[in-house]
Amino acid sequence: MSTAPALDPAHTALLVVDYQPAILAVLPEGGGREALLGRVEGAIADVRAKGGTIAYVRVGFTEADWDAIPAGNKSFAPLARHRVMHHEDPAAAIHERLAPQDGDIVVRKTRHGGLSTTDLDRRLRERGITTLVVSGVTTSGAVLSTVVDAADRDYRLYVLSDGVADPDTGVHDVLLQRVLPARAHIVDTVELHALLRAS
Numbered sequence: 125m126s127t128a129p130a131l132d133p134a135h136t137a138l139l140v141v142d143y144q145p146a147i148l149a150v151l152p153e154g155g156g157r158e159a160l161l162g163r164v165e166g167a168i169a170d171v172r173a174k175g176g177t178i179a180y181v182r183v184g185f186t187e188a189d190w191d192a193i194p195a196g197n198k199s200f201a202p203l204a205r206h207r208v209m210h211h212e213d214p215a216a217a218i219h220e221r222l223a224p225q226d227g228d229i230v231v232r233k234t235r236h237g238g239l240s241t242t243d244l245d246r247r248l249r250e251r252g253i254t255t256l257v258v259s260g261v262t263t264s265g266a267v268l269s270t271v272v273d274a275a276d277r278d279y280r281l282y283v284l285s286d287g288v289a290d291p292d293t294g295v296h297d298v299l300l301q302r303v304l305p306a307r308a309h310i311v312d313t314v315e316l317h318a319l320l321r322a323s
Contacts, residue, residue, distance in 0.1 A: 128282060128309035130322035133176035137253045138167060141181045141238050141260030141270055143222050146215035148261060150291045161221050163313045164259050164287045168222060174320045177251055179229035180218050181238035184211030189234045199236065237269035245277060255280040257316060258308070259287030263296045271307050281308035284316060
């Protein structure tokens with residue numbers, strides 16, 4: 125059983141980061157993607173049922189966003205050069221299985237982290253959110269960047285171990301076992317359900 129503190133749904137947001145068809149496509153093929161979507165779908169339902177906040181973060185670019193990316197940016201210059209992930213492209217939409225509902229927060233970002241190029245921090249604080257449960261693709265990109273930034277902003281953090289994924293399973297495992305626990309409680313979807321129920 126988890127030793128993480130119980131969650132107060134009124135002050136908790138589940139972040140659903142980069143669950144977009146184009147990004148999910150980088151994960152290995154097979155049943156893993158569908159199972160991942162199913163687990164996150166269940167986590168969203170659990171948090172909703174307890175009155176918590178769901179916040180969706182997706183990456184998507186306008187022409188102006190691409191033009192503003194410096195050529196020396198190793199992560200994003202190739203996307204700009206090839207005009208990948210236009211914000212209106214269906215492949216950059218939030219996956220239909222996890223579709224937002226009225227009252228959810230939805231933000232569009234142009235870098236890895238969910239907070240750095242969005243107004244997400246302000247919108248969370250306006251709702252009194254002090255705790256974040258992070259799910260997302262990829263562990264080594266969006267998840268790591270979001271957790272590090274959110275830790276610096278003094279959020280209490282949980283990472284949903286079976287709600288994050290990365291194309292490199294070795295890197296994924298090291299991050300979950302050695303890096304992220306210094307900043308966040310690592311829990312799975314079953315533990316999340318119990319921590320919400322204990323509130």
